[in-house]
Amino acid sequence: MKRERLKLVIAGLIVLNCLTVAFFLAKGSSGNSEAVATVGKEKITRQDWLNEMESRYGKEILTELIDQKVIETAGEKNGVKISNKAVERELKMIKTMYGASGGYQSSDEGKWLQQIRNSLMLEELLTRDVHVSEKEMKSYYQQNSEQFHLKDAYHVSQIFVKTKEEAEQTLKELEQGSNFAVLAMERSIDGFTANQGGDAGYVSEDSEHYSQEIIKNIKRLKPGKWSNAIKFADGYAIVMVHEHVEGKKYSYKEVKDQIRRQIALEQMDTPVSAKPLWNETDVKWFYGEIEEK
Structure with missing residues (x-):
């Protein structure tokens, strides 16, 4: 089109x-x-x-x-x-x-x-x-x-790691003031978003690339905040929301x-x-x- x-x-x-x-x-x-x-x-x-x-x-x-x-x-x-x-x-x-x-x-x-x-x-x-x-x-x-019926969308960044220990260490460093994008580039196992500092763009609740557990955590976050470690098939995820775009019809x-x-x-x-x-x-x-x- x-x-x-x-x-x-x-x-x-x-x-x-x-x-x-x-x-x-x-x-x-x-x-x-x-x-x-x-x-x-x-x-x-x-x-x-x-x-x-x-x-x-x-x-x-x-x-x-x-x-x-x-x-x-x-x-x-x-x-x-x-x-x-x-x-x-x-x-x-x-x-x-x-x-x-x-x-x-x-x-x-x-x-x-x-x-x-x-x-x-x-x-x-x-x-x-x-x-x-x-x-x-x-x-x-x-x-x-x-x-013309837009669903809620969230601009997110993510860090995927293999073990719970790595996820907890990452969360500790974030709490101490480390930069999310830098940590994503250093240790995220998702090659595509790691190169972007973890930036995954905008996702909605029916996104095929995220489990419902991760989506559930994303929807609870306020802009500028990140999640706890979220278990998924290949390891653990930490996601941060930059912006919430409210849906509209x-x-x-x-x-x-x-x-x-x-x-x-x-x-x-x-x-x-x-x-x-x-x-x-x-x-x-x-x-x-x-x-x-």
Whole structure:
């Protein structure tokens, strides 16, 4: 579905934002002949590194920056406004429905909110001339009611160890002020989350990856608190809750605009891209002629 692809686009834009910051901070640094790495007696200079980054990512990063400006300009020109409620609802859906697989990281929440606002504005601009009947929208709402009924979700981190002794030692160190993420990286036997400092993203009570005993403990925890040692098949788990996102069932009225855009995008059957708006906003760039998408 286009909306699922859009979540990946938003996640990709967050990564591009990070690359952009790294690239231009480095670009503005003095001493571009200094070495950023050495291999034996050979050195790789900052300028070598910047040139390679520009050749690999320059066009993509510039496209993303132009897209942001194009969407903002076209939105202002056409009087398109996206409410804070719509942005917050979309973020809530990403957290509860996509969790860690959606690429969401709480440390990037400000960037996520901005990218979501831009993405919703782009959807609105692309579909502004598409007519969708009330009957179609109500039918979509009824047939996809689960999509608008969000369950409680919990952002959790975890440490899995093999023995009760290891779990008790870990709890002791946490009580003494040790960092949960550091301990997870040092001793958790779950390789994937250990590399993330134990961060497992968002989970709900019907998650297939957790036993009901672990879910029960998660639901009892307040944000910032961790559990006692929880027995599971291969050892013991300690889980910590960062955030509890309360579930909600959205009414038809609350999601009517979202449904209209969704149906319109499906009818158009074209990529969700800002490129069609470039000519409207008179874009000129370093790479010459603009290719239509």
